Amino acid sequence: MRARSHIIRRQCRSFASLAAVPRPTPLRTLVPRATTARKSALSPLILAPRCPTYGLRYQSSAAALLADAAQGADTITTDTILSRLEPTELSRLSHLRNIGIAAHIDSGKTTCTERVLYYTGRIHSIHEVRGKDSVGAKMDSMDLEREKGITIKSAATFCNWTKKDDQGVDQKYHINLIDTPGHIDFTVEVERALRVLDGAVMILCAVGGVQSQTITVDRQMRRYDVPRISFINKLDRMGANPFKVIEQMNQKLKIPAAAVQVPIGTEDQLRGIIDLVRMKAIYFEGPRGIIVKETDDIPEHCKELVKEKRSALIAALADVDDEIAEIWLEEQVPTNDQIQAAIRRSTLALKFTPVFMGSALADKGVQPMLDGVINYLPQPAEVKNTALDRKRKEMPVALIPHTQAPFIGLAFKLEESNFGQLTYIRVYQGTLKKGGFVFNIRTGKKVKVPRLVRMHSDEMEDVESIGAGEICAVFGVECASGDTFSDGQQSYTLQSMHVPEPVISLAIKPKSNNQTANFSKAMSRFQREDPTFRVTQDSETQETIISGMGELHIEIYVERMRREYNVDCITGQPKVAYRETVTEKVTFDHTLKKQSGGAGDFARVAGFIEPTGDLGENIFENAVFGGAIDEKFIFACEKGFKASCDKGPLLGQRVLGTKMTVNDGATHVVDSSEMAFKIATQQAMRKAFKDAKAIILEPIMRVAISAPGEFQGAIVGLMNKRNAIIEDTEIGVDDFTMYAEAGLHSMFGFSSVLRAATQGKGEFTMEFLKYSPALPQHQKELIAAFDKEMAAKEK
């Protein structure tokens, strides 16, 4: 029995340990042709070379690929992975797309997704955002979303899209899709979706063009290297001009763009779309445009435009793709296939975005956009994903999207549901199985996966297993957002997403005491689900303080508390999350000495504090030589410094960009303690901080305001009053957009001021840009108010 288990253990030796053995020669050169042919006829597994150290025969290409991948992220490319995956794995992955839809507010993301679900057969009727039937779109499942007509939470779904291949054979593709919110206050939803998706559709309004949030989304897509296609929506709107939008994309976004389609008519004359690659006119007939009719007959009045825009497409491709550049230089015309291949290559290389167009509301152009998702966005194996190996000093290693590899997944989103915590997971490697066990790399805990589902907005479909490259959700797995899971063999961690810092906070409490339990429940749930929503307790006032990304963000949570938890809340005035820092280097030498009868308190700390140079993390440095302060007390000094940084001396706000170096001190054999050193450091910090010309930093917001042209003067006046710096103003046909930078405190309540000044026609967005020193007068007022508050508390 023992011998048998020994053999099993040897055979089950982890892929991680295989990774440590010398790298085997690539499969293709070693496998004898006859063997491969015979073997592949019997099974999809390829016989791999013998491992020199263990004498094991690799079971599949997964092991060989993993052995290479584990040598370091640079040893393997997506081409290597693609060339060495077995046909079954390759076919599974090449029929899979994980995409997100992201855009400026109200561009039509949800309306578009509703059409995608209808045309792919996931839903059987279309309901509009703010539609007359009051049902609302499938992906806006929360009551609040349906009432307000905005997306608050990103929602995941999946569908199948059938498309003919080059030989005219129908191929079925599985698409995992995430619809994201447009409002900047919910931007973390976009961050986490883009972190795990392989490609994205960026939607733009044919009238609004590149708007403030388009620029943010562009930045987010670049942060996670997400290839994208673009879709200019709302061609049916008056004033629609897709080519002006493309011009704006080329000027303002950091990615070249060119149309791959032109419209047949615009506004109320929109009839269809012409595909510039295949040179086909496409019409959308039948109920809700479900029948796609393609013809070679390009309407006469479109021919000139088609010629011009096809040339523009080839010229744009020649700038980013060598093959087209060569054809172009030889003054030849590329074939349709060459154009299509170049669009795919340059889109995947993040050098280009093909622009599709249509009107989701008018049911035109969505199906060709879906074909574009298949043609131009990557399958999971075409995206290189890496993790850090904790066992090998955080060495980056490539992940292999193979179902037989050891499981690695990232929990990117959490939600509470009636059945417990629902955790969204992207499976990067291996297979996640219902009833199987997974290890949380952060906590080291092993947990069972009791239920595995695919999400369809707020509905779910149970599944037995999910393979590499897919997105799913699990129940009953306790974890935090951003945790990496493995099957216990590897100690890999995946980098989590960027989480912006909250900039606004307010005090909150339930109206009546008997709602406290529900209030706490709601707070802990919201905090777990949304990393940009924070809850803290003011240690002096014992008030609960909530912080978030903006007024709307906080407002939505207060409203959800009322609706979902039956808790009415009293909220204080919103407060700005100011920060404190030092601007000069000063030395300190502070002694704490207390003698009160028995054992006293003694600690001496000396050193200096100085600015770190950036407004990032605070730093504590131990530069004590010769044991002037015992090692265990140094740790207490660091604790004291950190506590002081959590509540700065000027306003009780967090300290940024400050470094403390302790280089001397003294210890008393009897009276020194950890507490004494902690307090001494806090006292030293309080004094030295003020001496080091401490200042208050305030969040500066990037503000974009759009309104009809007649209100421009009034809005300039409003912004001047707020000491804003107006950066740029774009004048459109009827309206204008102003870009400015303003301190957050001056922007509180701006939505109602703007509404009143523009007869409700103006709109604005703002997002955190940076921390900057507050104006001297404002700093004085803030400090005076804080001191007064403190004095009142002491009385």
Ligand SMILES: Nc1nc2c(ncn2[C@@H]2O[C@H](COP(=O)(O)OP(=O)(O)OP(=O)(O)O)[C@@H](O)[C@H]2O)c(=O)[nH]1
């Ligand atoms: N005219 C016109 N209106 C459209 C079109 N697509 C969407 N809309 C309208 O634009 C509004 C916003 O649409 P949504 O689909 O909610 O936009 P969204 O981008 O998902 O919005 P958020 O997620 O809240 O940012 C709704 O009133 C839609 O009916 C279109 O093609 N033409």
